Amino acid sequence: xxxxxxxxxxPIIKKDDNLxxxxxxxxxxxxxxxxxxxxxxxxQTIISRAEGQIINLDExxxxxxxxxxxxxxxxDPKYVEMILxxxxxxxxxxxxxxxxxxxxxxxCANSGIDRSNxxxxxxxxxxxxxxxxxxxxxxxxxxxxxxxxxxxxISDTHNRPFRLGAINIAIGCSGIDPVKNYINKxxxxxxxxxxxSISLADQLCSAAGLVMxxxxxxxxxxxxxxxxxxxxEISAKALIRPEERDYFR
Numbered sequence: 001x002x003x004x005x006x007x008x009x010x011p012i013i014k015k016d017d018n019l020x021x022x023x024x025x026x027x028x029x030x031x032x033x034x035x036x037x038x039x040x041x042x043x044q045t046i047i048s049r050a051e052g053q054i055i056n057l058d059e060x061x062x063x064x065x066x067x068x069x070x071x072x073x074x075x076d077p078k079y080v081e082m083i084l085x086x087x088x089x090x091x092x093x094x095x096x097x098x099x100x101x102x103x104x105x106x107x108c109a110n111s112g113i114d115r116s117n118x119x120x121x122x123x124x125x126x127x128x129x130x131x132x133x134x135x136x137x138x139x140x141x142x143x144x145x146x147x148x149x150x151x152x153x154i155s156d157t158h159n160r161p162f163r164l165g166a167i168n169i170a171i172g173c174s175g176i177d178p179v180k181n182y183i184n185k186x187x188x189x190x191x192x193x194x195x196x197s198i199s200l201a202d203q204l205c206s207a208a209g210l211v212m213x214x215x216x217x218x219x220x221x222x223x224x225x226x227x228x229x230x231x232x233e234i235s236a237k238a239l240i241r242p243e244e245r246d247y248f249r
Contacts, residue, residue: 006219020141041208072096086111131172151175168209170201
């Protein structure tokens with residue numbers, strides 16, 4: 001049976017905070033402990049805050065191109081400028097609604113930039129520069145202290161083509177294979193599966209999202225317990241659909 005629970009009363013994170021140590025302190029304060037095969041899901045925003053990926057838009061000078069796009073959708077040109085700076089490609093631009101490919105390779109709205117859960121009226125959070133590295137550093141710190149086999153996922157809220165409602169997905173992964181493969185397994189009627197795989201990391205992040213919330217819940221760190229897995233070091237980028245097979249792009 002899976003158990004999903006938050007680290008309650010987790011502090012507001014500031015730049016250069018030691019997130020791994022704070023998670024360990026939070027676990028202790030919640031009168032529990034890390035166990036083998038715990039999966040720790042961490043909200044992207046607190047990773048970005050700890051790593052200083054917070055931008056004050058008052059200090060941003062928009063380009064002419066940013067102003068042009070902003071005028072199409074009545075957006076803040078400074079906000080659009082940061083979207084462009086964080087993008088490798090613009091995949092879609094319709095009336096100022098921007099779908100971009102980020103420097104990491106993620107295809108999402110507004111380069112993954114978030115205006116929620118960051119302090120200040122005119123501040124935004126960028127995605128972490130290297131979410132996989134961040135996840136691995138936190139995993140190794142906790143694992144070395146607790147001597148337990150764990151996994152760490154960094155979760156972000158994304159919209160999806162053809163579906164209403166955002167879900168949480170994994171943008172950073174350490175200690176677990178983000179894809180579960182069913183190829184060559186048989187179904188209930190003996191049919192051998194030829195192409196079936198699921199995004200295990202995204203499913204875990206979405207399950208955590210039910211507890212994490214999106215507004216003022218304050219549950220930025222979630223523990224999922226009860227899923228057995230083989231420890232592997234595979235990037236969350238393994239979940240990105242290759243461009244030649246990405247019909248949306």
